[in-house]
Amino acid sequence: MPKYQNDEDYDIHALLEVIYLKWGYDFRGYSKASLTRRIFFFLQEERIDRIPDLQYRIVRDRALFSRFIKDVTVNVTEMFRDPSFYASVKQHIIAQLKTYPHIKIWHAGCATGEEVYSLAMLLDQEGLLDRATIYATDINRSVLDRAKKGIYSDSHLSQYQQNYRDAGLKGDLLDYFEKGYDHVIVDSRLRKNIVFTEHDLVIDHVFGEMQLIFCRNVLIYFTRALQDKVIGLFTESLDFGGYLCLGIKESLDFFNGRAMYTAVDADHRLFQKTSTKG
Amino acid sequence: MLMNPDKTTFSKLVVIGTSWGGIDALKALLGRLNAPFTFALVVVIHQERHKKSHLSTIFARMVPFPVLEAEDKQQILPGNMYISTPNYHLLVEQDGTLSHTIDSAVNFCRPSVDVLFQTAADAFGDRVIAIVLTGANQDGAEGAKWIQQRGGKVYVQDPKEAEAKVMPLATIAKIDVDLIGNLDTLALTLNNLERKT
Numbered sequence A: 001m002p003k004y005q006n007d008e009d010y011d012i013h014a015l016l017e018v019i020y021l022k023w024g025y026d027f028r029g030y031s032k033a034s035l036t037r038r039i040f041f042f043l044q045e046e047r048i049d050r051i052p053d054l055q056y057r058i059v060r061d062r063a064l065f066s067r068f069i070k071d072v073t074v075n076v077t078e079m080f081r082d083p084s085f086y087a088s089v090k091q092h093i094i095a096q097l098k099t100y101p102h103i104k105i106w107h108a109g110c111a112t113g114e115e116v117y118s119l120a121m122l123l124d125q126e127g128l129l130d131r132a133t134i135y136a137t138d139i140n141r142s143v144l145d146r147a148k149k150g151i152y153s154d155s156h157l158s159q160y161q162q163n164y165r166d167a168g169l170k171g172d173l174l175d176y177f178e179k180g181y182d183h184v185i186v187d188s189r190l191r192k193n194i195v196f197t198e199h200d201l202v203i204d205h206v207f208g209e210m211q212l213i214f215c216r217n218v219l220i221y222f223t224r225a226l227q228d229k230v231i232g233l234f235t236e237s238l239d240f241g242g243y244l245c246l247g248i249k250e251s252l253d254f255f256n257g258r259a260m261y262t263a264v265d266a267d268h269r270l271f272q273k274t275s276t277k278g
Numbered sequence B: 001m002l003m004n005p006d007k008t009t010f011s012k013l014v015v016i017g018t019s020w021g022g023i024d025a026l027k028a029l030l031g032r033l034n035a036p037f038t039f040a041l042v043v044v045i046h047q048e049r050h051k052k053s054h055l056s057t058i059f060a061r062m063v064p065f066p067v068l069e070a071e072d073k074q075q076i077l078p079g080n081m082y083i084s085t086p087n088y089h090l091l092v093e094q095d096g097t098l099s100h101t102i103d104s105a106v107n108f109c110r111p112s113v114d115v116l117f118q119t120a121a122d123a124f125g126d127r128v129i130a131i132v133l134t135g136a137n138q139d140g141a142e143g144a145k146w147i148q149q150r151g152g153k154v155y156v157q158d159p160k161e162a163e164a165k166v167m168p169l170a171t172i173a174k175i176d177v178d179l180i181g182n183l184d185t186l187a188l189t190l191n192n193l194e195r196k197t
């Protein structure tokens, strides 16, 4: 059986190989359907006709490659996405976090930061924010720049306010923001313990021992083999008794170290590392 | 891994898109299918975003074949039906697994029927049959075109019978569809696939 289903499939594989060789970013373990879709949007955006043309140019043009990273990753996010998930974090995880003098939290694949600030608001209400160091990382530098600025358009504001209430937080979302003309700006109080930095889950290593890791809606872009590798990275980074929170469509079911975890709330994908043996 | 191709690969991949009125239409259609069958069904239905979906459980109780909410990277098996999750696009991979993305809405929809249809067409070409059922927007028409261009077939619920006509009409307006029929006819056509293969 031929290795590639058709010419287009071959072109995509070749492009990803070349990008890896030239730039060291490895998209070869990403799920193909979404990636292919994004690559075709990128071609349109750049007015490049064919993938082989993109392949030729991307090894010679760093700026084009930067735009590639920016456009092929899916950065859609929101404040308090899945409000009941945050309610569950509050119910199941916060109490144990309170037992630590200091907590380290990692948001892997934080996109434009909405999720990071959402959790920071919850931590604030639980009196944990001052004890926390929060690492917020992503492969895409341009979304990190936006996350750092913490300026958001107010077009989704009422939805976010609703999510905030549904998540069970006190007061109003706007208690944490300054209102601008058509945007809102995150209060500096929320940001002071957050470090935004580039980190590629596929090629970079562990950088600290965490009590809580959020990696939501990132693993869906990876094949099972790559998911396994990345969950392995999280497992290495997690303190004994630490928590791993995934997106609603992500699970540990196929991870070969599944036995190291206990599901704290399986529906909301909250897991605790309760053993060091897989 | 060596597997018996008859047991693990579907004969046809039947992708269904629906929105307004879709639950009733699906109940009627699924209730008329002769199980077990050798094709696989993958369904995108527009639902309210924050509700946990119980559709797969509801359908599973009604029909004599497995109905599952699509899990990420799950292998599509013949004889089964898979349903989308609210707020995630559902995609078909070339290796016959399902995957998800939380990318922007398409036609104001997430999941979008177009995304399912297009990725199914890219992955399985002439083995794809699309069915467009009742719905109140145009999602699915563009994807139906891709399916035909890659050799697949497109069947549409008769707009006269559909609870909401917009979705079937949009597809009929866009392409020369392979069949327009009521739910009885669509079910019969699917049942007849078994005869030919």
Ligand SMILES: C[S@@+](CC[C@H](N)C(=O)[O-])C[C@H]1O[C@@H](n2cnc3c(N)ncnc32)[C@H](O)[C@@H]1O
Pocket: A073, A074, A075, A076, A077, A078, A081, A108, A109, A110, A111, A112, A115, A137, A138, A139, A140, A143, A199, A200, A201, A202, A215, A216, A217, A218, A221, A247, B102
């Ligand atoms: C859909 S967003 C998820 C945002 C947020 N966690 C949420 O659930 O709302 C996925 C993010 O993962 C990032 N990402 C993709 N591949 C990555 C990698 N190899 N390493 C780190 N981040 C990655 C993307 O840049 C994107 O910002």
